[in-house]
Amino acid sequence: MPIKTPSSRQRTLPIETLAPRKRAKANGYEPISSVWEKSDGELIEAMLDFYPTIKPEPILDATYNAGRMWKGSKRDVWSMDVDPQYNTMIVGDNREMIGVPSEKFGVVVFDPPHVGPQGRDKSVKRFDIDFGATMECGKEHGWSLSYLYPPFLKQAKRVLKPEGLLLAKITDMVNSHRSRWAHCDFMRMAEEAGFTVCDLIVKIRTGPMLSTKWKMAHHARKRHCFWIICRNGDSCERFTDSRR
Ligand SMILES: C[S@@+](CC[C@H](N)C(=O)[O-])C[C@H]1O[C@@H](n2cnc3c(N)ncnc32)[C@H](O)[C@@H]1O
Known part of the structure; x- marks a missing residue:
């Protein structure tokens, strides 16, 4: 099939002559990468x-905090957080979502705390505030913290439209000398709640978090988290029609 390339002054080239990425795009096959290095x-x-x-809109961000993920965005985002200091549109527990209408949203975003409170260490109090590390995980x-997921998932399913998406940012942690595989828990629990887990994207940051408190390393320092993409439906196939 001949296609037009933007830089060719309307010159028409056979698709076979294009670089693999351009050929894929011209064919309509343009996947998202499973590894993400940007914000x-x-x-x-x-x-x-x-x-x-x-x-996708309206979108419910069920763990909004300061809304860093939406900086500069024009999306119709409904903000929810259990902590009143963030002045969200909905102040409440995402495991109950009291007063939130059913089948209202095209997307729910979930970025729960991935560590518990940092105890009496005053130097990390700011960390607790910025990252919502307030939920107990003893x-x-x-x-x-995986016990937070099932009641949230039940509510997310209720407030999502059929075929809506749940986008969850989940980070594994080491707690009490063991790795705690939160992303495995979340994927299993999401399926149990009736979602189809469609994808897993690894998001990488440049530097690992380090503390002067730590004296010996027993585990790899995590430089990644997972974004888990779940659909409120039975299929991961994408169809494009007027509903989009
Ligand atoms: C990791 S932060 C979210 C950061 C946010 N995505 C951002 O980019 O700014 C987690 C947030 O979840 C909130 N949170 C924790 N448990 C919650 C619950 N049960 N219901 C609603 N919000 C909760 C915390 O108050 C905290 O603000």
């Missing part, structure tokens, strides 16, 4: 461009 905000835009099969919770 969360840019990744969300890329995901909103790629995955939705229904109109022995009674199996040293993990």
